Amino acid sequence: VxxxxxxxxxxxxxxxxxxxxxxxxxxxxxxxxxxxxxxxxxxxxxxxxxxxxxxxxxxxxxxxxxxxxxxxxxxxxxxxxxxxxxxxxxxxxxxxxxxxxxxxxxxxxxxxxxxxxxxxxxxxxxVMHILGQTFSLACGETLDIETFRAQLQHSGYFAVTQVMGPGEYAVRGGVIDLFTMGFEHPFRLDLFGSEIESIRYFDPETQRSSEKVERIDILPAREFPLTKEGxxxxxxxxxxxxxxxxxxxxxxxxxxxxxxxxxxxxxxxxxxxxxxxxxxxxxxxxxxxxxxxxxxxxxxxxxxxxxxxxxxxxxxxxxxxxxxxxxxxxxxxxxxxxxxxxxxxxxxxxxxxxxVFSSQLPDEFPVQANSTEPYSALISHLKEGQHRTLLVAETPGRRQALDDLLTHHAIKTTNA
Missing domain, CATH: 3.40.50.11180 (Rossmann fold)
Incomplete structure (x- = not known):
């Protein structure tokens, strides 16, 4: 065997x-x-x-x-x-x-x-296209805006008036908004002179800053280089x-x-x-x-x-x-x-x-719509079983109904 x-x-x-x-x-x-x-x-x-x-x-x-x-x-x-x-x-x-x-x-x-x-x-x-055009910024570092702007353009980023999507940046005085590739939200860099004072996430819809980070990695904006050499x-x-x-x-x-x-x-x-x-x-x-x-x-x-x-x-x-x-x-x-x-x-x-792995298809417990106890097969299986069972519902409402049914039959449940 x-x-x-x-x-x-x-x-x-x-x-x-x-x-x-x-x-x-x-x-x-x-x-x-x-x-x-x-x-x-x-x-x-x-x-x-x-x-x-x-x-x-x-x-x-x-x-x-x-x-x-x-x-x-x-x-x-x-x-x-x-x-x-x-x-x-x-x-x-x-x-x-x-x-x-x-x-x-x-x-x-x-x-x-x-x-x-x-x-x-x-x-x-x-590999070197990705790694060679990736650079980092951290709070406390010195940043020359014009040099940074040239780096972003070299990496394929677009200058815009308001940042909304990946690959865009905007410069307004000592504030730089940047939606770097690989992140779900853009960043706002606040400069004090030429020093990066803070880096925060911000919401492009409300323009409000939120969580502060100490460091970000800036990836190229494309999978190919649209530079003069490229x-x-x-x-x-x-x-x-x-x-x-x-x-x-x-x-x-x-x-x-x-x-x-x-x-x-x-x-x-x-x-x-x-x-x-x-x-x-x-x-x-x-x-x-x-x-x-x-x-x-x-x-x-x-x-x-x-x-x-x-x-x-x-x-x-x-x-x-x-x-x-x-x-x-x-x-x-x-x-x-x-x-x-x-x-x-x-x-x-x-x-x-x-x-061959030790898994198997679960048994079927059909709902008996015409019975006074339509879920009796499932309830009997859960009461007789000696192991934990994961039940998945299609919606939160169905999950609540299932939870109420099991509680009614004195079966302990935990919502995941």
Missing amino acids: QSLASPFNPHFPNLGEPALHWRGLYGSAGGLTIAQAATHDNPLVIVVTRDNRRLQLLHSELQFYRSGRNAPPLARLLDWECLPYDLFSPHQDITSERLRTLASLPTMCHGLLLVTMETLMQRLPP IRRFRENFRATFEGDPQLHLVYREISRGNTPAGVDFYFPLFFSETATLFDYVPLNAYWIIDEEAELQANTLWAEIQDRYQIASHDSERRPLKPDRLYLNPMLLSENLERQRRALIQINPTDEKSI
Whole structure:
């Protein structure tokens, strides 16, 4: 009889060993197992999901199971939420969170990182672009406003009259408002002469300052450098990539003028001599957990990317980069994954050597609508059970009704 593995003690292969196959993780047991894998004693755990919906669901499960002050960090590297070769650019909030995650990864030795298969396939800016353009400010430091303004513009920030979104800044005398990438709220810097007297969060709607902080990190505003050097390299790489007159190309003309046309993100490799992938950002000893069906999704995504490329190729003013300039093809992706310490979550595997976890689907307790005690099956189960039970209600009202029902039957409850 095959022994069952505990979700509280998941195992991973050593470097160079074949991937392990996990099965028997029903419901949110997968989330519990992943949360237990991300202890301070283990290296970074990277979880690859098949799509955004699964990523958001797993993120919610992990937030529940990781409750506590000493929980290791939990990060997401969101995808752009744009179709390949789209004429739209990612929302600034998405870019902001992506930059914050990418900046933290080189020093993130423990914790959890969630990505979709599409994000894992996507090529990224070089590590040094993110780290090399990140700088910090702290209370008590000396700050020259004109030099600081030049730094912000070099990093891709826009000067505005009132700061409302990520990547914007405003200077009014000795007060600097800055919505740095990677944060949910903007900061207000108060200067006394040339010294930073205070740094506070503020509400862009009410303009009221709130919590004080001692230090902030300022990330680049984009995943590519729109500097003089960046534009020069873009123009050079563009001419080497595409034949004919580059002035006939809308994106080339706009970038040459220092503008950022919508959809320019799908030309970001031209700003660099070479690009990176997520494998370049994370430690070699990281654990990888590949969610059910995620590996199969790579072939489907690659076919969609190829189709989108063929459609985009008909636009003579926006000739697209070839797919392998923007994404890892399934073969390269597989080669990179095979070098990692992997566990594959499977629902219906055929491999008899799979690690089977000790979780099971819960019993069903149907509501007997015509009975005087419609919840009798559930009440009997709870009274007879010797373990704790988590009940989830759809709304606060349903939760209160369930709480009243259990209290009526002398069953002790605690609201989470």
